[in-house]
Amino acid sequence: MNSRYSDNMSPESIPFNYPYIAGKELYHIARAVMEGQLAGGGPYSRRCEEWLEDHLGAHRVLLTHSCTAALEMAAMLCDIGPGDEIILPSFTFVSTANAFALRGAKLVFVDIRPDTLNIDENQIEEAITPKTKAIVPVHYAGVGCEMDSILDIANRHAIRVIEDAAQGVCSYYNNRSLGTLGTLGCWSFHETKNFISGEGGALVINSPEFFERAEIIREKGTDRSKFFRGETDKYTWIELGSSYVPSELTAAFLFAQLEMSEEINNRRHTVFNYYQKRLQPLEEEGLVRLPSTPQECQHNAHMFYLILPSASMRNELLNHLKSNGINAVFHYIPLHESPMGQKLGTDSSRLPVTEEMSRRLLRLPLFYGMKPEAQDRTIEAIQEFLRSD
Numbered sequence: 001m002n003s004r005y006s007d008n009m010s011p012e013s014i015p016f017n018y019p020y021i022a023g024k025e026l027y028h029i030a031r032a033v034m035e036g037q038l039a040g041g042g043p044y045s046r047r048c049e050e051w052l053e054d055h056l057g058a059h060r061v062l063l064t065h066s067c068t069a070a071l072e073m074a075a076m077l078c079d080i081g082p083g084d085e086i087i088l089p090s091f092t093f094v095s096t097a098n099a100f101a102l103r104g105a106k107l108v109f110v111d112i113r114p115d116t117l118n119i120d121e122n123q124i125e126e127a128i129t130p131k132t133k134a135i136v137p138v139h140y141a142g143v144g145c146e147m148d149s150i151l152d153i154a155n156r157h158a159i160r161v162i163e164d165a166a167q168g169v170c171s172y173y174n175n176r177s178l179g180t181l182g183t184l185g186c187w188s189f190h191e192t193k194n195f196i197s198g199e200g201g202a203l204v205i206n207s208p209e210f211f212e213r214a215e216i217i218r219e220k221g222t223d224r225s226k227f228f229r230g231e232t233d234k235y236t237w238i239e240l241g242s243s244y245v246p247s248e249l250t251a252a253f254l255f256a257q258l259e260m261s262e263e264i265n266n267r268r269h270t271v272f273n274y275y276q277k278r279l280q281p282l283e284e285e286g287l288v289r290l291p292s293t294p295q296e297c298q299h300n301a302h303m304f305y306l307i308l309p310s311a312s313m314r315n316e317l318l319n320h321l322k323s324n325g326i327n328a329v330f331h332y333i334p335l336h337e338s339p340m341g342q343k344l345g346t347d348s349s350r351l352p353v354t355e356e357m358s359r360r361l362l363r364l365p366l367f368y369g370m371k372p373e374a375q376d377r378t379i380e381a382i383q384e385f386l387r388s389d
């Protein structure tokens with residue numbers, strides 16, 4: 001176990017991320033094999049879905065093979081089509097945009113807040129037109145967007161809210177789980193997230209009207225799920241759909257992680273808080289900015305980032321860390337600046353904060369098994385760089 005980190009990596013090298021193995025993954029996979037169902041929708045999928053419903057207060061959860069799949073399902077459920085407009089940040093992962101672009105919708109990018117790097121709720125309303133069908137808030141770093149304002153705007157204009165809560169499993173906004181606040185929510189269990197199954201995700205259904213259709217879309221547009229519950233005597237093609245169901249092996253792996261959720265949460269918070277405590281003096285000296293969490297948000301320690309005073313300093317610090325064997329990374333390249341974003345001709349004129357922050361942001365290694373010495377080394381390399389002149 002952990003051979004990629006502890007044996008094969010040079011002892012000098014600190015990875016950006018290393019997947020956490022909770023311990024009972026292989027046990028649950030063996031049980032799934034013995035139970036004799038390997039395709040999706042079996043006992044382990046239901047166990048995971050029920051766990052997520054019970055622990056995170058979700059109305060209904062459907063496991064998917066990725067958060068990308070859940071976003072695509074959400075776009076289909078909301079009947080997004082050509083001519084419709086979708087409001088989203090440009091500072092996000094490509095899947096947030098792809099899901100809607102695939103349906104022919106026009107992407108309308110709104111700038112982010114400088115403090116949380118989440119969509120700026122005060123700029124949403126002016127982006128709304130009669131063609132707007134949905135707002136897609138992305139909870140960056142597992143810190144909630146200003147959901148009260150966003151939901152209020154959506155209600156007043158009768159448009160849907162689809163949360164990209166890929167990074168926000170076990171994060172809360174006013175004590176409600178991210179992903180459970182909008183019409184639909186999307187979670188990720190990709191290996192880079194807090195709770196993992198290699199690839200994996202879930203669609204959170206907060207509005208009962210969507211449940212039956214969601215099951216059909218996930219099962220290639222058929223009522224196969226109903227058939228297996230004995231609610232219909234044959235199954236057939238009902239509407240457009242695709243294959244978004246994860247295998248039982250994936251669900252069995254995920255279940256082992258969910259069982260250990262408290263330990264995972266606690267450990268990640270320990271790593272996060274240690275960065276916070278030791279880097280705070282640098283922030284007080286005005287040398288760097290650390291993540292900020294609004295009072296109504298409780299984050300899940302998904303990510304620890306620095307905002308450097310300039311793009312050139314960010315790049316220099318990245319190189320300094322790399323030369324010390326520390327794998328920090330930057331992201332995102334704003335979608336409106338990407339080749340595809342340019343090809344779609346999306347309006348890029350009013351996103352100064354997105355452009356600024358994406359050039360000044362640096363993410364530090366943060367994972368369950370990160371050793372205290374590795375964290376100290378990372379912190380000391382940052383101190384050395386920032387205090388050098």
Ligand SMILES: *Cc1c(COP(=O)(O)O)cnc(C)c1O
Nearest residue numbers: 066067068093095166188190201
């Ligand atoms: C990781 C991530 C996704 C995609 O998740 P997958 O499970 O890999 O499809 C989507 N949006 C955001 C904001 C993410 O961080």
